[in-house]
Amino acid sequence: MSLLGQHSISSRFALAAALCLGPLLAQAGQPLQWPVSSIPAALRQNAHAVIRQQDDILTVKAAGRMVYTVHRVVTVLDEQGDNWGVAVVPYDKLTQVSYLRGTVYDADGRVVRTLRTADIKDYSNVSGASLFEDNRVRVGDLRQPRYPYTADFTYEYSSDNTLNFPAWSPQDEEHVSLEHATLRVTTPPELPLRYLEERLPQGGAVTKSQQGNQLVYAWQLTSLPALEREPYSPPLAEQVPTVYTAPTAFEVQGHRGDMTSWQGLGKWEYDLNQDRAELSPEIKAKVAALVKDISEPRQRVRKVYEYLQNSTRYVSVQLGIGGWQAFPASTVASTGYGDCKALSNYCMALLRAAGVESFCAMIGAGEQRAAIRTSFPSNQFNHMILCVPMPKDTVWLECTSQSEAFGYLGSFTGGRHALLLTPQGGKLVRTPSYAAAVNxxxxxxxxxxxxxxxxxxxxxxxxxxxxxxxxxxxxxxxxxxxxxxxxxxxxxxxxxxxxxxxxxxxxxxxxxxxxxxxxxxxxxxxxxxxxxxxxxxxxxxxxxxxxxxxxxxxxxxxxxxxxxxxxxxxxxxxxxxxxxxxxxxxxxxxxxxxxxxxxxxxxxxxxxxxxxxxxxxxxxxxxxxxxxxxxxxxxxxxxxxxxxxxxxxx
Structure with a gap:
């Protein structure tokens, strides 16, 4: 499926091939930093890692430009916390990494080694289903064979894509405690920040100020013990303190949009693709022949969907604005492949040729995915499907699958909100749920x-x-x-x-x-x-x-x-x-x-x-x-x- 151009700002993963670990070199004469003995006992309980300090700074330069800086210091207590000894910074055609720096300390706070330029690796971050993607990652690895140790990373990236402001959720894993974390957002007055606070402890709410001609928003969290999910509990993302941020106006490669309403966000996506559903006369004639003896609308839709499944396959191509803009329908018709946007757009074009109106819809796909925050218009989607209104009911189509049953969404996209893309703009609607009697x-x-x-x-x-x-x-x-x-x-x-x-x-x-x-x-x-x-x-x-x-x-x-x-x-x-x-x-x-x-x-x-x-x-x-x-x-x-x-x- 297409990720619609999104990246996870705080993504971390275990590399298949471990990078070389430098020798354990204590730096004589340097002051001790972050000794493990200074961690409160309550924060070590049930923890594999302790976030000692995390400072995130988002600077909005313009509607189409932002800079994000992160300073993160984490003490890794045991092998199960080792992923915190690695910093992963994603980038693509619209995002540039300014720097990635790091130092690792032993348990007493002595410097073991500093991350060198040669230590920083660059990897492709292309998914297996993609033909072309420009997603890459810079990786700094400070993992050590002896525990505990403390990894201190600082990195910065700038982006010409302001559709996705980062969510601030420093304690985003189980068995990780937090000593202190801050978020600071600076933005011009004409681009005020939109934010949503969830589960913040007392004293964690936003403080607002003005610095020169800039608006400043600030948050902080302190002394959060490690969490462990209870059986049959909500996802961790629905349990930890989080601040969601989003722009008012945004811009991606010259395409400007308004995110103050679902209507505005949907209108931006609709306009981006409105001229990309044209078909050749030959394809239109083929569709007409397919449905010529079928008068019932639902059966027409089924026939077209079966044609789509038999003649296309899913291949993702994510380059720049291509994370949101579909291939033209004519391109999909000639090549036989496309991502979720391209295939949904192509099916919409085929149905139009069959005399049936339909609309693309953005959706958050995945089992047990957190519910859409309906009161906070923002890009919370990673997939696209097709909605076909009918006189008695609505048909939903998963256009990326060659084997899915007609009109069935399943646990991947069923039972949640989707953003319908219409000429008038976006509209939140619900996809079908499946009750106990039918499962x-x-x-x-x-x-x-x-x-x-x-x-x-x-x-x-x-x-x-x-x-x-x-x-x-x-x-x-x-x-x-x-x-x-x-x-x-x-x-x-x-x-x-x-x-x-x-x-x-x-x-x-x-x-x-x-x-x-x-x-x-x-x-x-x-x-x-x-x-x-x-x-x-x-x-x-x-x-x-x-x-x-x-x-x-x-x-x-x-x-x-x-x-x-x-x-x-x-x-x-x-x-x-x-x-x-x-x-x-x-x-x-x-x-x-x-x-x-x-x-x-x-x-x-x-x-x-x-x-x-x-x-x-x-x-x-x-x-x-x-x-x-x-x-x-x-x-x-x-x-x-x-x-x-x-x-x-x-």
Whole structure:
């Protein structure tokens, strides 16, 4: 997918090949800097690294020019904090790195070495799906083999792209504490800063002043202990103190825009691409032939979408303004490829030729992505899709996929806000959500158990909606041997052999589905003890208990995937074995879902197990986690209940 030209200002990553570490040279006569002994004990607790000082300075020079300077000092306490010993500064055609400097100190605060120009490496930062990108990174590596050590980095870059002001969130990782951090923004009065403060502690709010003819905004944070995400909690980005910043007016390569409203931001993106949807007469004629016998609008859209999927592929090209401006539709038609913007724009042009109106839409893609901050117009998007209004409903199209079902967005872009790009400007709208009833996993299994407890099973599972997403991706992306490895991992049985396997996708219905068929050998599935067989009727869908809470819960409980599971398992057991102990039926009803399980002995001696679990998505108060934990514990216990069979004495 295209990143629409965005870069992560504070990105850090582990390099595949470690750079050379300089010798440990104590500099005699120099004053000690940042001794580890001066770190308060509370900030070392549960921390892999401590941010001693971070000072960020954003200087807005003009609507189309900004300079960003960072000074960051971090003490790395152990190997798990090593990524803080590396500074990564991204740049591209519109951004230039002015300098990157660094010094590393030992635990006592003595200089070990200083980053030399020859130590700074330059790497391409091109994604695997891109044909051309100008994204690169400068990397300074001060990692040391002995802990603790302290890395002190200073870097600066300037940019002619002011669409994306940085977000200030210095404590953006788990197990990292913070001593002191500051943010200072200087801007001309005609370009006042727009900002949004979230979760700032008392005393952390903005202070405003004037320096000469410049407006100055300043923030600071002090003494923040390390965080550890609780189970089923919001993303860390929704837990830590953050200041989001954005311009009023911005400019990218001579294209000026207004970001004070969603309408203005959408109008800028729309105008940037408004003349890039022209098709050749030949392509228009091909589209007309495709839909000539189809009068129903939705079926016309389906036909065009299938043509798009069969004739194009996703390839990203991100150069300069190309991060936001699409290839012309005629170029995509001739080359057969494009990024998310180009393919969405091309599909819009094809639909126009078919007499159907549609609109491109910018969206934040990715599972469990933080929600759009709707009250703060800014570029919070990394992807583009297509919206096709219909008389009764709206069709959404993912134009980068050759295999996605028509009108289905899934967990990648479903259930969130998107910015619709219209001639009148941008408009925030919601993409479809998928409720528990449509995210199904329906399993039927027939199991034969012999008198030694060994089993053989044939299993058919129909997965739909969000529950088929991972399977569909597996089918399209992995070879058969890898598919079987994934199947073993999902089964969760210690001793099992997959004798036969197949996966059949169905993308023609209202929702995509995948049918999985497995034949399994189950050695010692039932435990044989004397005259008794001990059998767990729940074959393949045992829900583990949640991670236990430690102390009082601090954060909300977040359930991301609404789903419905229904299992029916029938066991043929040896004729001389009769049920001695049959588990009682279980029924649970809570705010977190419903669960039913029962074991039945049929007239022909077959043991039938029926289980149904339905759970919603949603946010719940922290105080409710204890009840959720109890609900999950009861399910886990019921899923492992045993049936006891006994044969007569000889």
């Amino acid at each position: 199904g996993q329906f399993r039927n299994a027939e199991v034969v158990i012999d008198d030694k407890g060994h089993g053989r099973a044939t299993v058919r599972t129909l997965s739909s909606g969000l529950q088929q997403d991972a399977l569909a991706q597996m089918i399209s992306a992995l070879p058969a041997d890898e598919q079987r490895k994934r199947a073993y991992a999902r089964l969760g049985l210690p001793t099992v052999t997959i004798e036969q396997s197949s996966w059949q996708p169905n993308r023609q219905g209202a929702l995509p589905a995948v049918t999985e068929r497995l034949t399994l050998a189950l050695p010692s599935y039932a435990s044989l003890t004397g005259r008794r067989l001990f059998l767990v009727p729940n074959l393949l869908n045992r829900l583990p208990p949640p991670a236990p809470s430690v102390g009082a819960r601090q954060t909300p409980l977040v359930l991301h995937l609404p789903f419905t599971d229904a299992d029916t398992v029938r066991f043929k057991v040896p004729a001389d074995y009769k049920p001695e102990s049959v588990p009682a039926p279980v029924q649970l009803r809570t705010a977190f879902g419903s669960y039913e399980a029962q074991v039945q002995v049929l007239q022909d001696g077959t043991i039938q197990y029926i289980r149904r679990l339905q759970m919603p998505d949603g946010h719940f108060e922290a105080a409710q986690y204890e009840a959720y934990e109890a609900f999950r514990q009861r399910i886990s216990k019921a899923d492992r209940m045993q049936l006891v069979l006994v044969r007569p004495e000889s």
